[in-house]
Amino acid sequence: MLYDRILLTGAAGLLGTELRKRLAPKVKFLRSTDIAAMSDAAPNEELVTADLGDLAAAEALVKDIDAIVHFGGLSKDADFASICRVNIVGFQSLYEAARLAGVKRVVFSSSVHAIGFYDQMQIIGTDVPARPDSNYGVAKAFGENLAQLYWDKHGLETVSVRIGSCEPKPSTRRHLLTWLSFEDMWQLVERSLSVPRVGHTIIYGASNNSATFWDNRLASHIGYRPKDSADAWQAEIHTADPHPGREDIVNRLQGGIFAK
Numbered sequence: 001m002l003y004d005r006i007l008l009t010g011a012a013g014l015l016g017t018e019l020r021k022r023l024a025p026k027v028k029f030l031r032s033t034d035i036a037a038m039s040d041a042a043p044n045e046e047l048v049t050a051d052l053g054d055l056a057a058a059e060a061l062v063k064d065i066d067a068i069v070h071f072g073g074l075s076k077d078a079d080f081a082s083i084c085r086v087n088i089v090g091f092q093s094l095y096e097a098a099r100l101a102g103v104k105r106v107v108f109s110s111s112v113h114a115i116g117f118y119d120q121m122q123i124i125g126t127d128v129p130a131r132p133d134s135n136y137g138v139a140k141a142f143g144e145n146l147a148q149l150y151w152d153k154h155g156l157e158t159v160s161v162r163i164g165s166c167e168p169k170p171s172t173r174r175h176l177l178t179w180l181s182f183e184d185m186w187q188l189v190e191r192s193l194s195v196p197r198v199g200h201t202i203i204y205g206a207s208n209n210s211a212t213f214w215d216n217r218l219a220s221h222i223g224y225r226p227k228d229s230a231d232a233w234q235a236e237i238h239t240a241d242p243h244p245g246r247e248d249i250v251n252r253l254q255g256g257i258f259a260k
């Protein structure tokens with residue numbers, strides 16, 4: 001990887017926990033932060049309990065950091081005030097603090113929900129206009145736009161990973177297209193911190209599922225080659241849900257239940 005000193009936000013979450021254990025052996029220094037407490041620090045890891053809605057906290061978090069893996073913030077839809085405080089205002093504070101501290105690159109956990117109102121019958125590239133499906137999705141689209149601004153105006157690079165459904169295993173019809181394994185999620189982060197130039201790149205985060213509605217060709221410079229696939233669970237999922245109806249938004253739109 002290109003960077004020695006990494007800040008990981010959202011480090012106590014499901015994905016953050018997976019990232020912590022993979023990042024620590026790869027870098028000289030890892031600062032892991034979350035609003036929830038964490039334990040079992042690696043020898044080169046500093047654990048910081050902090051609220052991402054707090055600007056002073058952001059300034060302390062980015063001190064002496066080369067790159068940020070930003071998986072923090074609310075991970076589900078919520079009332080606009082809560083989303084706004086953490087995923088919009090907190091997000092901007094983190095970028096501004098990062099710019100002032102000379103951070104070089106961010107890997108941002110964007111989401112399918114930034115484009116969740118596209119139909120599941122439509123194949124979309126990474127250059128389509130946002131179509132958020134929720135307050136959460138609006139904040140992810142905001143994050144991608146802010147990342148673009150900080151690249152264009154300040155030269156701070158970002159890879160915005162539009163994560164599909166990153167879970168231990170796929171369990172719904174939609175997951176057969178959106179599922180992302182933990183190992184493939186890690187590969188996306190590792191590649192994003194290893195390729196020499198990313199500017200602001202948007203990439204879809206799905207495993208090598210044979211069914212897809214996403215086209216990652218514009219992000220081919222990241223070199224992402226997913227190894228896992230939801231296909232192994234296809235028969236089991238089809239048996240459990242044999243006749244999904246398109247009259248239900250969950251089966252019609254890429255964002256699934258978030259679009260309801």
Ligand code: 15L
Nearest residue numbers: 075076111112113164165255
């Ligand atoms: C997300 O962005 C959420 O963080 C996660 O909880 C899942 O709901 C996922 O999207 C999904 O749509 O499957």
